[in-house]
Amino acid sequence: MPAYRERDVVSDAPEGLTCSEAQSRLREEGFNELPRTGHRSLPRIALEVVREPMFGLLIGAGLIYLLLGDHTEALLLLAFASISVMIAIVQESRSERVLEALRDLTSPRALVIRDGERQRIPGREVVRGDLIVLDEGDRVPADAQLLTAIDMQVDESLLTGESAPVGKVASGDASPGPRPGGDGLPFVFSGTLIVRGQGTARVTATGARSEIGRIGQALEAIDSAPPRLTLETRKLVRRFALFGLVACSLTVILYGLWRGSWLDALLAGIALGMSMLPEEFPLVLTVFTVMGAWRISRIRVLTRRASAIETLGAATVLCTDKTGTLTENRMTVVALAIDGDILRLDAGLPPALPDRFRHLIDHGRLACAPDPFDPMEKAFHALAAQHGHALPPASSTRVHSYGLRPDLLAVTQLWQGPGDSEVVIASKGAPEAIATLCRLDATARAALARDVDRMAADGMRVLAVAEATHHGNDWPASPTAFVFTLLGLVGLADPLRASVPEAVRECRSAGLRVVMITGDYPATALAIAGRAGLATDRCVSGDELAAMSDAELGRHVASIPVFARVMPDQKLRIVRALKAGGAIVAMTGDGVNDAPSLKAADIGIAMGGRGTDVAREAASLVLLDDDFGSIVRTVRLGRRIYDNLRKAMGYILAIHVPIAGLALLPLLTGLPLIFSPIHIAFLEMIIDPVCSVVFEAEQEEKDIMRRPPRAEDSHLFSSGLVYWSLLQGALVLAVIATLYLLALWRGMPEADVRALTFVSLVLANLGLVLVNRSFDSSVRGALRGGNRALWWVGSVALLLLGLALAWAPARTLFRFGPLHVDDLAIAVVPVVGLVIVLEALKRFWRGRLTA
Incomplete structure (x- = not known):
């Protein structure tokens, strides 16, 4: 005992x-707990969310349709608005639970x-x-x-x-x-x-x-800035809304003054305003983030803040912790050494393990507690169970123990079987302490130190093991009284995850720089970094980091691949220095010490399996299976989502040009009106699912992981994308307006002209979808590509269009005249030619679209 x-x-x-x-x-x-300063209640969070301009525009657009009597469109928009508000409230309220998790831990x-x-x-x-x-x-x-x-x-x-x-x-x-x-x-x-x-x-x-309390204070002091994409979309929506409001007001006034019919003027103004109302922008952003979170969850990654999805494709630096992130967060015996002969176990054991190594393994376990809590002692037990001699016999009992002392960093255990007079003694500890117990001379100590240095250089934690025997039950006051024999050295390490090297290579090919930030020792950090495929040319310790000013850190942080012995506040300094230098930072971690830097990073990624509640609550994403390789798949999905979002936004801008132009043309020329609010509502029923569901389901571009991250100052609406969208819209407007004017010039009835023009616009709308499905492939490739949502939406749109043309009550509602086969041909042929022209132009514009 x-x-x-x-x-x-x-x-x-x-x-x-x-x-x-x-x-x-x-x-x-x-009380011994973290303070509750700055806590936001649920009603306060809800009020802040509802006041956002994007949600206000969604709700406002729904109310306009409700007043116009289009209950379907109104309820659809109001439903999206409600879902958006609920998602935002849930996400914001979750962020308030970061400190709650920390309070529970403390x-x-x-x-x-x-x-x-x-x-x-x-x-x-x-x-x-x-x-x-x-x-x-x-x-x-x-x-x-x-x-x-x-x-x-x-x-x-x-x-x-x-x-x-x-x-x-x-x-x-x-x-x-x-x-x-x-x-x-x-x-x-x-x-x-x-x-x-x-x-x-x-x-x-x-x-x-307390030390953990300082982490909590750091979390409270970090403000999460609104995502750049959200800010950009908000600004764009405001501009469109202001422009639409001005155009609507001028239309009502000028139409009423010129034509004298103020009711028609009001309807024309509403139609023009609806054609310019940008409710699709926040709708698309909401759908893409919700669907993106669902797609990412399928690869075992939980999205806690939807804003991280839009930022993933822009990440330029991935700051990763070592323990539990690159490694498995468990101690394992990776090497044994006897008299300079080092046997590495991480490369696989030989078929027949020499007896002297098995003897070392056995006595390493004997030097541990029988039912250990210490992870290193668990590693000794696990190895001995596989490759030891199963010593001592089950009937043996631990009869005495000597624990660690400041002057002797070794643990010694004494074992004796029933009826045996001989006591088996095993000791393990710091090599210097075991050398003292074994009374090694200077030459033997030097040889032992060389072996220790060789193993420590590979990032191992090295312990020495010794054995002795004793007769009787009179235990000396110190284990130094026994005569020990050195058995060898045992190297322990936290093994690298198998998926890490390939994931690091993919990060490098995608232009994503990986930086290790760990609290472990430099030698261990560099050894793990080398195995993971990271650069090991330079390592900065926490002490060196503390001596740097913020300006010095900012100059050097872009070239340092490994930081070791880093404290929590220093991790936060590194993240802030990288962000100040223009980097978009993703940070992984699992411990309480990682929480401030996870929250401060543009994208915080917590480990869900071994990670703490504090880290998970502070992060934007959680890897449910703790697989570092999931980060690469998440980046790939993030880039795909952003690409498809740009395609959808470009399509929205392009299609609104002809809609607004055709609504404005009769007002400027005095010709018959083409659109009333019901026509705009019908078009929106096509545009909304196309720009949200169809483009969201598009496959990734071929070069998605071979191109560098997008520039830090890049915009969702780049100049290339805006000009391309305006060019598409202008060409569509020119073709449809020409058809409209020619039909009037030929003397077609007003109802027939309206039907012909509207059918042409719907077909041109579907043509724009095919052109904008990919920045790279052709329409032929887009037609071959699998996107069930496109075919469903296109089929339903054409079915509803046919119903509006063929069913008499619908024709009356839309004020359409009957169209014949030759009229439909007149609508189809120009649209087909338009798509061919746009496809040819896209080849010359491709570089600007992906820039």
């Missing part, structure tokens, strides 16, 4: 605070000593000065200084990103504690986990004053 019983370490501990002192400090300093129950007695209290009631009792498996409730510690190991990866637990020692020094990370320190931090050992500690900081 162990030499100590649970909690014996606190038998001589001081009495701690009195209950009255604790209550007084609780009133003075507040408020575990705690065992404290007050008035000389142990009391189990809620973590939020722990105060500065409290004496807390810590044991294996406990979550530390507050920042504290260790007064006593026996063999204590703490997992601080949530705060540092370092996968391996760190050793802790007791200290009577009351000086302020350093930041998390590093072995042999007498400080523990709120939210971290005790993986081995026990001890007592005096609380030094609670709530917002």
Whole structure:
């Protein structure tokens, strides 16, 4: 049995605070939790969302159609508006839960000593000065200084990103504690986990004053700027709305003054205003983000903020954490070394493992706890279960233990079978400590140090293992009294994910620079970076980073591939420096320490499997399967979504030119009106699903992952796209207007002219869809490409058009005259010729469209 019983370490501990002192400090300093400053209620979030111009225009457009009696279109637009508002409210309210998750993590129950007695209290009631009792498996409730510690190991990866637990020692020094990370320190931090050992500690900081509290304050201080695409669309909508309002007002006034019929003037003004009303822009943005989130979810990526979808294709830098992101976040034995002979296990074990290595594996497990909590000891057990001799026998018992001491960083376990007089002793720990136990001479120590350096250069955490025997049950006070024999070295590491190297290569081909930012040691970081395929020519440590001014960091950050031993506030500095330099930053992470940088990045990507709630709540995207390769597939989808969004927006601009032109032409020439509000409503029933559903379903361009990210200052409506859309619209307007004037010149009845013109416009609309389906392929390729939504929408549009022409009540409603076969030919032939001309022109315009 162990030499100590649970909690014996606190038998001589001081009495701690009195209950009255604790209550007084609780009133003075507040609860041990993060403050709720700036919390937004659900009604406040809803009001902010509804006030957005895009949603206001959607609702306004629906009300206009409702007043005009077109209930179908009105309800459709109002439904889209309601869905958009609900999605935005849900997303905004989720972002408010970031600090809630952090509060839950920082408020575990705690065992404290007050008035000389142990009391189990809620973590939020722990105060500065409290004496807390810590044991294996406990979550530390507050920042504290260790007064006593026996063999204590703490997992601080949530705060540092370092996968391996760190050793802790007791200290009577009351000086302020350093930041998390590093072995042999007498400080523990709120939210971290005790993986081995026990001890007592005096609380030094609670709530917002703790290390994890600083992260919470950093999260509160970060404002998420509105996405550039949203701002650009909002500005465009305002301009179109203002222009449409002015044109509508002038039309009503001029028509009424020139023709004397103010009712017709009002109808003509409404028709013109509706032809220019840009309700499709926010509609398209909403549909694309919702459908984009659905498509991304199919590759096991959860979209928490729809704005990230529109930014994915522009990402230029991917800042990735190491632990749990590039690696599997589990310790594994990757190498064994005996007398300079290093056996690497990550390349696969030989068919027959030599007995001396199996002996090393066996005694490495014997030096661990029987049922370990420490991830390194779990790795020893896992390896011994596969390749050891299954020693000691099941009947053997651990009869004594020697834990870590500040002067001897080694753990020693003693095992004895029933009736045996011989005790098997196994020890593992820092190579220097094991060298002391084995009483190695200078030559042997130098050889051991060379092997350690070789393994450490590959990013391994190196432990040495030794064995000894003893007879009897009289245990010495220190393991140094035994005569140990060195068995060898064991190298442990957090293995690289198998999908990472290929994902990094794809990122590079897509022009996406990958930067590692980790709390681990430089040697480990560089070793992992090399295996992942990242550049390893330069590594900057947290200390070097702290010595840099913001200006110096801004100059160098674009050329540094690896940052190591980085603290949470320094990660935030790196992200901000990259963004200040014009980069569009995607940041991956899984720990609490990653939350501020995840929120500050343009795209925060959290790991869903091993990631903390805090990281997931702060991120824009969550990888549900923790597969780094999913990031590349997400970038590919993001680029496809943005491409299709530009196609849809270009199509909207192009089709509105002939609609507005044909609505305005009779007003300027005194010729019969072509459109009334019912005609515009019919066209919108075609345009809305085409620009949203049809273009959203388009396949990706062939070069989507071979082109660089779009420029930081690029616009959704680039000059090339705007000119191309206006050119398409102008040509369509010229063809349809010519047909309209020729039909009037030939003396066709007004109703027949209106029908001919309207049919030509609907066919030209479908022709524009075929031309704009791809920046690269031809109409013939577009016709071959699979897009079921296109065929459904096109078939329904032609069916409804035929019904409007053939069904007498519909003809009366639309004020159409009958069209004959030759009339339909007159409408079809010019449109076919128009599509051929546009397709030829697209070949010369292609470079400007994808720029």
